[in-house]
Amino acid sequence: MKDFVLATVGAIALLATVPVLNQTKFGLETAIAQNTQTKGQVQLRLEVEKRVVQQVQGKQTSTWQPLQGKALVEPGNILRYTVTADNNSNGNVKNLIINQPIPLGTVYVLNSATSNVNNEAKITYSIDGGRSYVESPSVKVALANGKVETKPAPVTMYTHIRWKFGSSIPAKGSVKGIYQVKVR
Known part of the structure; x- marks a missing residue:
């Protein structure tokens, strides 16, 4: 067995991006790792939550509400994505890499x-x-003076995130990659 697993989650490829009264519908589904050398060994799951801000007794509180199926989100909403990689095998998985695209219509939260x-x-x-x-x-x-400088890329340019898990994932264990985006 190879000591390297590369998994790309395409589950957040938006099934439907339909503007509805300045809202967007996101289609959510489960993703499975597609690697012929480790087929069935690592399963990827994708979960999405929306940040909900409320006033409770004069204090502003923030909670995360799970989104399921086709969910409505509005520009400015913050979404939290969690990619879980489950090792379904009876042995360790080494050097797992998860690539996750930033969903269209969103911007990565630095x-x-x-x-x-x-x-x-x-x-x-x-x-x-x-x-x-x-x-x-x-x-x-x-x-303006003709010189060229190197500057940090704006978050609007970010297209993907990668987690490289250097240590082994034990048999029947799991790891998670978590990130947030803001709906445009």
Whole structure:
């Protein structure tokens, strides 16, 4: 068995992006890892929650409401995506990599990507459609005086997030990649 598993979750490919009175419908579904060498070994699940802000006794509170099926979201809503990779095998899975596209119609919320294994996951980002990944994407900007500077890429350019889990995922264990986006 190879020591490397690459899983791409396409589950958030929006099934329907239909404007309805300044709202958008998102279709949500479950994703399965598609890798012939590990078929059935790792299963990916995608969950989406919407942040709901309420006033409770004069204090503003924030909770997460699960979205299921076709859910209505509005511009400005914050969504939290959780990709769970379940190791269904009887052995360890090493060097799992999960690539997750930023959904169309949303913008990544800077510094929101985390994992449930703390420092054991390396998180990188793509601004070129998933062809390359770096920890801090940057772009070259031409200044008025003709000089070119390298600046941090704006979050509107982020297209994908990657979690690389360097340690083994034990048999029947799981890991999670979590990130937030803002609906445009």
